[in-house]
Amino acid sequence: MNEFLFVILPYLCLTTFVVGHLWRYRYDKFGWTTRSSQLYENRLLRIGSPLFHFGMLGVVGGHIIGLLVPQSWTDWAGVSEHAYHVVAVTGGLLAGVMAVVGMAILMYRRRTVGPVFSATTRMDKVMYAFLAVVIVLGMWNTIAGSIMTIGGEYNYREGVSVWYRSFLAFHPDASLMADAPLGFQLHALVAFGLFALWPFTRLVHVFSAPVGYLTRPYIVYRSRDDAQLGSHRPRRGWDRVG
Amino acid sequence: MKVMAQMAMVMNLDKCIGCHTCSVTCKQAWTNRSGTEYIWFNNVETRPGLGYPRTYEDQEKWKGGWELTKSGRMKLKAGGRLKNLMTIFSNPILPSIGEYYEPWTYDYSTLTDAPAQEHTPVARPKSLISGKNMKIEWSANWDDDLGGSTETAHRDPMLKKIADKVKFEFEQTFMFYLPRICEHCLNPSCAASCPSGAIYKREEDGIVLVDQDKCRGWRKCVSGCPYKKIYFNHRTGKAEKCTFCFPRIEVGLPTVCAETCVGRLRYIGLMLYDADKVLAAASTTDDQGLYEAQRDVFLDPFDPEVMRAAEYAGIARDWIDAAQRSPIYALINTFKVALPLHPEYRTMPMVWYIPPLSPVVDVVAETGEDAEDKGNLFAAIDALRIPIEYLAELFTAGEVEPVDAVLKKLAAMRCYMRDINMGRDPDPSIPAAVGMSEEELYDMYRLLAIAKYDERYVIPAAHAEQAHSLEELSTECSVSEYGGGQQDLFGEGSGIPTPIAVENFQMLQDRQTSDSLAGPSHTKGRVNLLNWDGKGSPPGMFPPTGSDS
Numbered sequence: 001m002n003e004f005l006f007v008i009l010p011y012l013c014l015t016t017f018v019v020g021h022l023w024r025y026r027y028d029k030f031g032w033t034t035r036s037s038q039l040y041e042n043r044l045l046r047i048g049s050p051l052f053h054f055g056m057l058g059v060v061g062g063h064i065i066g067l068l069v070p071q072s073w074t075d076w077a078g079v080s081e082h083a084y085h086v087v088a089v090t091g092g093l094l095a096g097v098m099a100v101v102g103m104a105i106l107m108y109r110r111r112t113v114g115p116v117f118s119a120t121t122r123m124d125k126v127m128y129a130f131l132a133v134v135i136v137l138g139m140w141n142t143i144a145g146s147i148m149t150i151g152g153e154y155n156y157r158e159g160v161s162v163w164y165r166s167f168l169a170f171h172p173d174a175s176l177m178a179d180a181p182l183g184f185q186l187h188a189l190v191a192f193g194l195f196a197l198w199p200f201t202r203l204v205h206v207f208s209a210p211v212g213y214l215t216r217p218y219i220v221y222r223s224r225d226d227a228q229l230g231s232h233r234p235r236r237g238w239d240r241v242g
Numbered sequence: 243m244k245v246m247a248q249m250a251m252v253m254n255l256d257k258c259i260g261c262h263t264c265s266v267t268c269k270q271a272w273t274n275r276s277g278t279e280y281i282w283f284n285n286v287e288t289r290p291g292l293g294y295p296r297t298y299e300d301q302e303k304w305k306g307g308w309e310l311t312k313s314g315r316m317k318l319k320a321g322g323r324l325k326n327l328m329t330i331f332s333n334p335i336l337p338s339i340g341e342y343y344e345p346w347t348y349d350y351s352t353l354t355d356a357p358a359q360e361h362t363p364v365a366r367p368k369s370l371i372s373g374k375n376m377k378i379e380w381s382a383n384w385d386d387d388l389g390g391s392t393e394t395a396h397r398d399p400m401l402k403k404i405a406d407k408v409k410f411e412f413e414q415t416f417m418f419y420l421p422r423i424c425e426h427c428l429n430p431s432c433a434a435s436c437p438s439g440a441i442y443k444r445e446e447d448g449i450v451l452v453d454q455d456k457c458r459g460w461r462k463c464v465s466g467c468p469y470k471k472i473y474f475n476h477r478t479g480k481a482e483k484c485t486f487c488f489p490r491i492e493v494g495l496p497t498v499c500a501e502t503c504v505g506r507l508r509y510i511g512l513m514l515y516d517a518d519k520v521l522a523a524a525s526t527t528d529d530q531g532l533y534e535a536q537r538d539v540f541l542d543p544f545d546p547e548v549m550r551a552a553e554y555a556g557i558a559r560d561w562i563d564a565a566q567r568s569p570i571y572a573l574i575n576t577f578k579v580a581l582p583l584h585p586e587y588r589t590m591p592m593v594w595y596i597p598p599l600s601p602v603v604d605v606v607a608e609t610g611e612d613a614e615d616k617g618n619l620f621a622a623i624d625a626l627r628i629p630i631e632y633l634a635e636l637f638t639a640g641e642v643e644p645v646d647a648v649l650k651k652l653a654a655m656r657c658y659m660r661d662i663n664m665g666r667d668p669d670p671s672i673p674a675a676v677g678m679s680e681e682e683l684y685d686m687y688r689l690l691a692i693a694k695y696d697e698r699y700v701i702p703a704a705h706a707e708q709a710h711s712l713e714e715l716s717t718e719c720s721v722s723e724y725g726g727g728q729q730d731l732f733g734e735g736s737g738i739p740t741p742i743a744v745e746n747f748q749m750l751q752d753r754q755t756s757d758s759l760a761g762p763s764h765t766k767g768r769v770n771l772l773n774w775d776g777k778g779s780p781p782g783m784f785p786p787t788g789s790d791s
Contacts, residue, residue: 029455033479036459038332039339040371040476046332053331114372119476208458210330210437214323218434220442222453224704 005189006177010167013196020199021207034205040115044105052102058095059138062088067164071157081155089146096139103135127201130194137187144183151181160184244517245541245552247561248428248448248592249491249510249701250570251500252580253421254690255598256652257507260387260419262286264499264508268423271498272485277477279345279370282382283484284499286421290398290632291385295341298470299584300399305335306468307431307587308524316525316588318434320465327437335465339476343381345370371476388417400635404628416601416629420636421507423499424471424484425583425591426450428515428539429524432483435466441481446704447512448592449486457481468587494703509693511568511700512561513592514541514552524588530641532585539590540575543568564702569689570594577678577686579648581637596690597633597645599652602626614660616672619653651676655687 025032038045066088074084107128110116144150163176177185198204268284287293301307305320320326320335348365356363369376385391395401426443430450433441440456441463443449452463452472459479463472472483487497491510495501500508516539523535541548543565552562565571573580573596580594599619606622607613623630623646634645658672658680673683689697 030478030480032455033457033459035479036461036474037476038336038461039474042332042336042338046334049331114374118373205458208438210327210439210458210460212439213327213437216439219430220433220436220439221445222442223445224447 002174002178005185006163006174007167007172009189010172010192013192016196017198020196021204024199024204032204032208033202034208035119035202037110037116037119040119041109041113044109044113048102048105048109050102051098052106055095055098055100055102058091059099059135062092062095066157067161070161070165085146089142092142093147096135096142099135100139103132107132123197123201127194127197127203130190130197134187134191134194137183137190141181141183141187145181154181154184156180156184160188164188243541243548243551245514245548245555245557246448246517247446247552247557247565248513248515249426249486250448250513250592250594251423251497252509252570252573252594252596254505254507254509254596255418255420256596256600257505258286258419258421258598259505260286260288261504262383263502263504264421267502268484268499271487273482275475275477276370277475278473278482280339280342280382281473281475281482283471283473283482284421284423285382286419288383288386288388288391289418289420289636290395290401291388291391292394292398294343294382295337295470296380297341297397297399298337298468301468301587303335304337304465304468304470306466306470307589308429308434309588310525310527314525314527316429316521318431318466319468320435320462326435326462330437330460330462333461333465336461337464337470339371340380342473343384344376346376346378400632403635403640404631416605416626416632418598418601420583420595421499422469422471422583423497423593424450424486425469425589425593426484426486427592428517428520428536428590429588430467431587431589432463432467432472435462436460436481437462441472444488447488447491449488449491450483451485451488452481452483454480468584468589469591491701492704494701496699496701500699506698509569509573509698511570512565512702513568513570513574514543514548514557514562514565515539516541520590524590529586529639532588533582533638533641533644536582536585536590537575540571542575543571558702561702564700567700569693569698569700572685572689577651577682577689579651579686579690581644581648583636584639585637586639595637596652597637597648599649599656601629602649602653603656614656616654616657616669616675619657620650620675623649623653647676651678651683651686654678655683655690658683659687659691 038049110120110124110128141156145154159176159180163173163180166173166176177188265282265284265286269282272278272283273281282294285294293299298304298306301319307319308316309319311317318326321329346367346369349368350365352363353365366375367378368374385394388395426449428448430441430443433443433450436457437460438456438458440453440458442451442453444451457480459474459481461474461481463481463483464470464474466472472481474480475482487495487499490497490501496508496510500510519539523532523539526532526535541552543549543552543562549562552565553559570580574594579596581597582591582594584591602619602622603613605626606618611618613619630642630645630649631640633649634640634642638644654672654676658668661668661672668680670680673680676683678686
């Protein structure tokens with residue numbers, strides 16, 4: 001069972017994540033957008049959206065540090081377990097609260113503002129459910145697990161993180177996850193569910209984060225030839241001359 | 243010198259009768275799809291008026307276009323690159339749908355469905371955004387023909403600038419129409435604002451387009467454009483804008499708005515310009531110097547040096563010929579009667595306007611004096627400061643002299659031609675008074691008054707050897723091959739794209755035959771009775787007859 005939950009299922013989800021994105025990008029570049037609803041409603045979005053997104057950026061950054069940086073590295077750098085814990089919990093709590101509050105505002109808005117609700121697809125609703133559960137479970141792990149230590153102290157950097165790295169290195173060790181508290185197990189499982197859904201939802205816009213904007217020239221020039229005019233590319237019916 | 247070619251337009255405002263034919267045909271051609279109900283690539287505003295979207299010219303509020311930093315460098319008025327990215331999750335200066343208007347249709351079916359009752363049933367307006375009953379409070383043309391302007395016109399940003407002199411009294415007012423499309427700027431701030439780099443300027447003809455496959459719906463272009471001529475399709479989540487009807491331009495046809503213009507007031511042609519000089523010209527310190535600075539960017543297509551450089555830059559010979567015959571070049575540089583719209587936004591717009599003389603003529607005519615007499619007209623131009631200052635706010639960043647000069651040329655043309663038409667001897671002192679020769683003035687008259695189709699639209703076709711990939715000519719795929727497969731899986735419009743012409747055809751057909759008002763479940767078409775052409779009977783339009791049920 002542990003093999004299935006913490007090895008097979010995650011790999012299936014990861015495969016769907018990768019292949020799904022490749023397929024979606026090829027098939028549906030036109031549908032690849034943020035699907036912003038700012039035009040419909042701005043009062044709630046103005047507060048909720050930046051809160052949620054900046055909070056999530058913090059959450060993702062925290063996960064990258066927590067999951068990918070081995071404890072031995074921070075030990076080597078002289079960061080004590082306690083110091084690490086304090087920084088991680090404070091940062092995590094701050095980012096998490098931002099994300100949760102932002103998400104609550106956005107979900108309230110999505111349900112109550114008529115035009116926004118009618119622009120919500122079924123896929124959006126499923127995605128929202130998964131996202132909310134993942135975030136709430138994550139908050140639970142931070143608050144109940146790390147601060148109030150309900151169910152005993154658990155150092156995820158010796159358990160979940162090692163499992164995650166072993167998973168990414170294709171040497172998965174399911175036992176590490178099997179020993180983790182239920183909250184962590186559920187958080188990981190629902191998150192992998194979200195990863196599997198990811199390419200088929202509006203979440204794809206995460207991969208369009210426009211960092212290139214900082215360095216590209218302001219005005220983009222493109223030739224008609226390579227512009228793939230409007231909507232269709234030339235089909236190869238014969239060999240081109242010249 | 244880096245020669246580039248730019249497709250440009252000039253509109254002669256004296257001829258605009260405000261009939262909105264351009265807007266309607268453009269809408270029918272390009273924005274009749276759901277999600278684009280509120281979008282008018284071409285709109286006609288009554289000035290003075292608030293415009294569409296409301297007060298879009300107030301850049302202190304909307305922060306469109308460019309500004310100069312203290313060190314004289316160009317910067318987006320909305321802020322630098324980092325600030326642009328930091329406000330990506332909620333654009334603080336995005337106009338709400340209310341600033342454009344909430345689109346609606348009418349619930350016509352109650353007119354036929356309603357049971358017998360004391361009062362006549364009415365078709366209530368239904369919002370095309372929420373599908374609910376709505377109160378109509380604003381639209382793209384709410385203040386058309388100065389309707390309600392005593393209430394609203396004082397908010398016209400251009401009128402505010404000269405407001406200390408203006409009391410908006412209806413009897414004393416003046417009025418003209420301003421048709422607007424995308425300016426296809428040489429220095430487009432929309433493209434500069436786009437985080438994804440989806441908005442590009444075509445190297446061949448300078449048309450500014452949105453790559454629908456690269457647009458991610460960040461909405462920065464909408465606020466970046468000072469003319470607010472980029473729109474957000476709220477159904478597909480992508481930006482859309484005037485395309486200068488590029489599929490038509492490529493085969494040598496004028497844009498739909500120009501083709502259908504009743505007053506024949508639009509001119510289309512090429513301008514050659516020096517791309518190396520654009521940035522320096524746009525950075526001119528004085529706002530009022532921008533008009534002249536932009537004229538300096540244009541190149542004389544008759545200059546052998548320019549022709550050689552153009553050929554070196556890969557511009558085909560027939561395009562250089564077209565640039566020489568361009569009515570745009572004649573109106574902007576030879577006769578100097580066309581002026582740019584809001585040069586102070588520093589985007590180097592490429593749709594220019596001949597300011598209207600008619601408000602002045604009307605005032606003279608109302609006094610009972612001869613409205614085509616040179617002395618009367620010239621005196622009136624000098625005396626009627628308010629209309630002229632208003633025009634100057636629109637076209638020359640407030641500098642009155644160029645507007646004054648243009649109006650006097652137009653006045654001189656009227657007076658001079660009247661003598662000829664009445665069979666009198668032409669008076670050479672009239673063209674001399676505006677610094678033109680008799681021949682020049684007559685040429686200008688020909689171009690403004692009687693130029694035929696092929697003189698108003700000098701559009702060199704894209705080259706036939708590229709025809710394979712041209713949108714309108716495409717021979718690659720028959721219509722029936724499109725529309726297959728699972729469409730709309732991830733929301734409206736997702737899936738394999740269809741060519742624009744086919745898409746519009748199918749969408750129009752869909753919505754004419756669809757059954758619901760604004761039902762979100764059916765994504766592509768919503769019956770819009772304003773668009774229904776009256777042919778056939780879409781299912782659900784009329785109650786089922788006995789045989790159907």
